Amino acid sequence: MKAIAKQALIIGATGGIGKEIAELLYRMGFDPISAGRDHKKLMTLTRTLGSNATYFVADITNYDQIHHGLLMHRDRRRKDGLENNLQVVVNASGVLHLNDTLESLKHCIDVNLIGTRNTLKLAEEFIEDNGHVGVISSAASLLTLPGKFGSYAASKAAVNTLCNHARISRALLVKNVSVTVAYPQIVETVMANSSEAKQHDVFKVFPHYDPKVVAKKIVEDMLAGKRSSFLSRRDQLLAFVARVAPVTFERLTLKHIERKIRTR
Numbered sequence: 320m321k322a323i324a325k326q327a328l329i330i331g332a333t334g335g336i337g338k339e340i341a342e343l344l345y346r347m348g349f350d351p352i353s354a355g356r357d358h359k360k361l362m363t364l365t366r367t368l369g370s371n372a373t374y375f376v377a378d379i380t381n382y383d384q385i386h387h388g389l390l391m392h393r394d395r396r397r398k399d400g401l402e403n404n405l406q407v408v409v410n411a412s413g414v415l416h417l418n419d420t421l422e423s424l425k426h427c428i429d430v431n432l433i434g435t436r437n438t439l440k441l442a443e444e445f446i447e448d449n450g451h452v453g454v455i456s457s458a459a460s461l462l463t464l465p466g467k468f469g470s471y472a473a474s475k476a477a478v479n480t481l482c483n484h485a486r487i488s489r490a491l492l493v494k495n496v497s498v499t500v501a502y503p504q505i506v507e508t509v510m511a512n513s514s515e516a517k518q519h520d521v522f523k524v525f526p527h528y529d530p531k532v533v534a535k536k537i538v539e540d541m542l543a544g545k546r547s548s549f550l551s552r553r554d555q556l557l558a559f560v561a562r563v564a565p566v567t568f569e570r571l572t573l574k575h576i577e578r579k580i581r582t583r
């Protein structure tokens with residue numbers, strides 16, 4: 320009997336970690352469905368992901384757009400005589416602002432939080448039994464960092480809470496779907512190289528990780544059905560210390576940044 324091809328939907332696949340995840344899932348035998356806002360980038364990426372790869376253009380903040388995009392994709396497959404078998408849904412989209420304007424907070428909430436809500440809703444409806452959902456949050460949601468990280472960090476902390484609730488929602492529980500939340504530190508992508516980020520002490524002082532390495536760890540943890548994905552034990556330990564001893568963590572972080580800046 321011929322095995323049914325597994326599909327993986329990656330929202331935010333037009334660059335950075337999402338693009339790496341789409342490429343990795345393709346190499347692992349999935350048919351990737353890439354989604355994002357940039358038609359040209361999606362088309363270029365899809366050409367490199369095998370003949371069964373597809374894409375649709377959608378803004379993650381608009382549920383109707385991503386829902387319609389996936390429905391169209393499923394209809395096309397059916398017409399081509401192929402079965403739908405969505406095993407993986409990843410939200411790799413996101414925005415970062417390092418200021419405290421209301422517009423920035425709203426933008427972070429819109430893309431990071433509402434985008435995750437829309438991803439989870441989509442997964443509830445379309446993902447197959449024993450499937451996997453991956454959501455990229457951020458280490459900033461667990462660590463208190465200086466320098467106007469508040470809007471971004473708050474939106475990502477809300478992402479974590481939303482995923483905790485989705486994990487035990489009836490819709491995903493009955494299908495035995497896992498929800499993995501990833502907590503990367505700084506990753507060498509467009510986001511970490513924005514003019515705002517480049518001037519920021521945290522981005523100057525802490526190491527920048529390779530998006531390929533980060534994508535690999537996220538995919539491994541997601542397919543293993545893990546609840547959380549940390550790049551290393553050190554990252555996990557840092558998050559633990561920040562939770563159990565927040566004052567010590569904040570003091571040590573500030574000292575570390577000051578020392579590093581002074582010795583640069």
Ligand SMILES: NC(=O)c1ccc[n+]([C@@H]2O[C@H](COP(=O)([O-])OP(=O)(O)OC[C@H]3O[C@@H](n4cnc5c(N)ncnc54)[C@H](OP(=O)(O)O)[C@@H]3O)[C@@H](O)[C@H]2O)c1
Pocket residue numbers: 330331332333334335336337354355356357377378379380411412413414415430455456457458502503504505506507508509510511
């Ligand atoms: N880079 C880091 O240091 C770092 C650290 C921790 C966590 N993260 C998180 O990792 C995830 C991926 O970020 P990245 O580093 O790969 O950054 P990136 O290269 O800037 O990629 C962000 C992706 O999100 C997409 N996106 C933004 N707004 C969207 C919208 N409204 N609808 C659909 N797609 C949208 C972008 O597509 P467009 O081309 O349409 O803008 C892009 O593909 C984000 O959630 C980010 O918060 C990043």
